[in-house]
Amino acid sequence: MPTLLDGRGDLEYAIQQIVLSPSENEYFDQLIPAIKDATTGGKGQALLQTLSQFSDDREAEIERICKSNHQEFTSSVNQLLKVREGGNKLTNDITELIKAIQASTEKLADQKQALKESRAVRTNIDETTTALVACLEVLRLANYVHDLLNQKSHYAALRALDELQNIHLRGVTQYKIASMIQKSIPITKKLIADAVMADLNTWLFRIRETSQFLGELGFYAVEQRRKRHRERAEKLGYLADYKLNSAIELVADESTEFDVLDNEDVRVDFTPLFECLHIHNALGQTDKFKAEYAATRKQQKDLMLPTSITLVDSETSSLSEMLESIAGFAIIEKATLQKAPSLRSPVDVDELWESICQSAISLISKALPEVNNAEMLLKIKGVIALFIQTMESWGYPVRSLDAFLLILFRKYAELLKRRFSDDFQEIVMTDDYMPMPINNGDEYDKVVNVSWYTPEKPREEIRFPCVLPFSQMYPLCCIDIRNFLNQFYFFSDDHFQQPKVIDDTLRSSLDELLAEKVCQSLVERLGSQYLGQIVQILINLEHFETACRELEQLLAAARSSSSVGGSVALSATEQFKNHKKTAEKRIFELVNSKIDDLIDTAEYDWSAQYGTSETSSYMQELTQYLSTTMTTVLIGLPTEIKELIYFDALGHAAEKILSIPLSPDVRRINPNGVAALALDVKFLSTFVETLGNPILQETLDELRQTIALMQSGNTDEYYDISTRNKKYGRVNAMNGPLLLEKLTQAVASPSRAEKFTAFSSKFYSRDT
Structure with a gap:
């Protein structure tokens, strides 16, 4: 409706x-x-x-x-x-x-x-x-963002701020509060960045405070690896050929783990660093953060290094603390590189590491001149070697540190050479140059063990007390030589990459010490007028020559595999050998000088009216001197040297005795004077016969034949070449006629002069 x-x-x-x-x-x-x-x-x-x-x-x-x-x-x-x-x-x-x-x-x-x-x-x-x-x-x-910031939940605060900006603010853009909060967001982000940087700086400060302890732990870990490696090398000999940080050593030790950064004593938490990196990455400020972090680490590096150090403290604590701090700093850098590769590049870490090394080397070099003790320098080398091995285990290059060890070694070698040079010189200067007395078996064993000496008798046949041929300086020098060798090779223990340098330096230094401080010092003392001292120097020179030959074999055996093969030759060996001749000549000089002095006291009456039946006093003294010298002073010499000295001394005595009648002052010689000379020569010949060496008799042949010629009733035989060669072959061609002339009466007869002239012409024509 x-x-x-x-x-x-x-x-x-x-x-x-x-x-x-x-x-x-x-x-x-x-x-x-x-x-x-x-x-x-x-x-x-x-x-x-x-x-x-x-x-x-x-x-x-x-x-x-x-x-x-x-x-x-x-x-x-x-x-x-x-x-x-x-x-x-x-x-x-x-x-x-x-x-x-x-x-x-x-x-x-x-x-x-x-x-x-x-x-x-x-x-x-x-x-x-x-x-x-x-x-x-x-x-x-x-407000929640600020609460999280106050609670140090920086990343949660950043995420909440991001949620606030991208989600919640979009729904209230028409309100004034949105613009106010939007304007505050950059400030809040800066607050977050500053807060996280503050936490990072606190973390870096704590890391800096614990760097030395980290380095100490790193040193401890490497020292334990050294110990384990030595134990394995004792069980398995082939491992001794592999150094620490080699692939074989690392594989053998891989079952034992020790994290320097995370253990019972210390734990380094990298969370603040990761959070800071993550937040700056979220803020789009990664490059800025990298630059700031790098600058901070460089600043910390500068603050970590002292302005100066001392190397003369007994425990090398100043050096150890510096190197431990550097090690801890470098370990953090390497760990950062491994855990956050986007933050630190290998190039940056290596550059920073090289800078630290150069700074440390500079500090050590400045303090090095105050070190004048080889043992202290060896401790310093040990600390640096441990530092090198620790850093090498973390993958750092150590070429510059190895090169610096070579500088340390040269100074170490110089200090050793200087110290042992003084020791050798003192030993040579304070030696008594007497055969070394040994009181008991223990003392004997010690001397034999340290010396390069092979006893002539077995140990069980030796009766104490006894006397060793060399003087006390020889075993003392042997001890110093062994110590010198050991201390040289101590430098190569643990870590030294240039063993060939040690081999070459040791050979040259030892050669120089033996040649200049031992051999030359002994040669300088050959000017002594004491025959016993010269004899002892000769014996010592011979033993030092033996020691040098043993050292050559020892150096060749101990030579590193990097050295060129072949034998090792010491110039000192040849010097000791050559200067044995110098010592022998000096002995000849002293013996002959004494012989000259004795023979110069001879007084012959060449115009004596009557003959004599007593040997001259000088001849008795001469034979007594030769006998005493050979049985006491020269007893320690080898038999061949003693025989040589006897041979030279007797030859010189015969020549000196023969020179008496040949003297221009002797114008006439009668038979009584010849008889007195013949009596002395016979006494000397009898003494030589008692020595039991037929070769020594040859030294008197000329003297005996000359006396026989002068006592011969038929001197014309001398001018008959065939007869002369048979009976007077050792008589000097010029001395024989001269002595025969002195045997004439006041004036030589014409026939005798003619015979002499004829003989002389025949002699010279034959020689021509």
């Missing part, structure tokens, strides 16, 4: 429906919507007019009907009047109803307007509440 009245036709239709309603309820059901729609749409007047028109039409119809039927009309009029009255009443009711409905409609409209306004306010409140909740959430997250 239509309820909307758009025009008059609709109103008429609605009125017809109202009038035609079969019941009162339906009547009102039709009437009320029509009144409501007319009132609401502003057509209330039109509804009244339509109702009036409908009423007039009905009256006209009634009047027409009444004209046709008056009675009925009258009746109808009455009814109509009643209806009209009812209609008027109904119209009034409708009017009142319309007014009431209109008033109700206006009130309803006001209520609706109020409801609409209430709904708008509610909507605004809801929107405000939603916005406030969103803003509060943003503010809560902003």
Whole structure:
């Protein structure tokens, strides 16, 4: 049923429906919507007019009907009047109803307007509440970021800030709080970056404080590896050829694990570094962080190194502390490179390492001149070698440190040479140059063990006390030589990459010490007038020559595999050998000088009227001197040298004795003078026979034959070449005639002069 009245036709239709309603309820059901729609749409007047028109039409119809039927009309009029009255009443009711409905409609409209306004306010409140909740959430997250920052949860704070910026702020961009928080985000990020850097700096400071302890642990770990390697090398000899940090050693020791960075004593947590790197990476500041971290580590490197060190403390603590700090610093760098390869490049780490090495080498070099003790320098080398092996185990290049060890070795060699030079010189200068007495077997064994000496008798046949051929200086020098060798090779223990340098330096230094400080010092003392001292020097020279030959073999055997093969030659060996001849000549000089002195005391009366039956005193003294010298002073010499000295001394004595009658001062010699000389020569010959060496007799042949010639009754035999060669072959061709001439009386006869002239001409013509 239509309820909307758009025009008059609709109103008429609605009125017809109202009038035609079969019941009162339906009547009102039709009437009320029509009144409501007319009132609401502003057509209330039109509804009244339509109702009036409908009423007039009905009256006209009634009047027409009444004209046709008056009675009925009258009746109808009455009814109509009643209806009209009812209609008027109904119209009034409708009017009142319309007014009431209109008033109700206006009130309803006001209520609706109020409801609409209430709904708008509610909507605004809801929107405000939603916005406030969103803003509060943003503010809560902003505060939460700062709370996380205060709790040092830097990465969580950064993630919350990222969530705040990319998610929550987008929903409140229309509010001022969003712009305020947006402006604070860069500041907050900087706060996070600064906070994480502060934590990193704290971590770096703690790392710096523990660097020395880390280095100490690193040294300890390598020292333990050294110990294990030595134990394995003792069990398996071939392992001794492999150095520490070699592949074989690393494989053999891989069962023993020790983490310098994580153990019972210390644990280095890299979390602050990783967090800082991660946060700067999230902030897009990785390059800046790398630069700052590199600058900080360089600064820490500079702060870690002292301005100066001392190397003369007994425990080398200053050097150890510096190297331990460097080791700990370098271990952290290498661990950082392994754990965070994007932070540190190998080139950067190696450059920083090389810088540290050069700084350390510079500090050690400045302090090195104050070291004047080889043992202290050996301790310094040991600390540096341990440092090198520790760093080598972490993969660091150590070429510059190896080169510096060569500098240390040269200084070490110089200090050793200087010290042993003084020792050798003192030993040579303070020696008594007497055969060394031995009181007991223990003393004997010690001397034999340290000296290069092979006794002539077995140990069990030796009776104590006894005397060794060399003087005390020889075993003392042998001890020093062995110490010198050992201390040289001590430098190569643990770590030294240039053993050939040790071999060459040791050979040259030892050669120089033996040649200049021992051999030359002994040669200088050959100027002594004491024969026993010269003899002892000769014996010592011989033993030193033997020692040098033994040393050559020892140096060749101990030579490193990197050295060129072949024998080792010491120039000192040849010098000792050559200067034995010098000592022998000096002995000859002293013996012959003594012989000259004795023979110069000889007094022969060449014109004696009577003969003598007593040997001259000088001859007795001469034989006594030769006998005593050979049995006491020269007893320690080898037999061949003693025989040579005897041979030379007897030859010189014979020549000196022969020179007595040949002297220009002796003009005439009678048979009595010859007999006195012959008696002395016989005494000397008898003494030589007691020596039991036929060769020594040859030294007197010329003297004996000359005496025989002078005592010969037939001197003409001398001028017969065949007879002379047979009987007087050793007589000097010039001395024989000269002595025969002195045997003549006051003036030589013409026949004798002619014979001498003829002999001389024949002799020279034969020689020609």
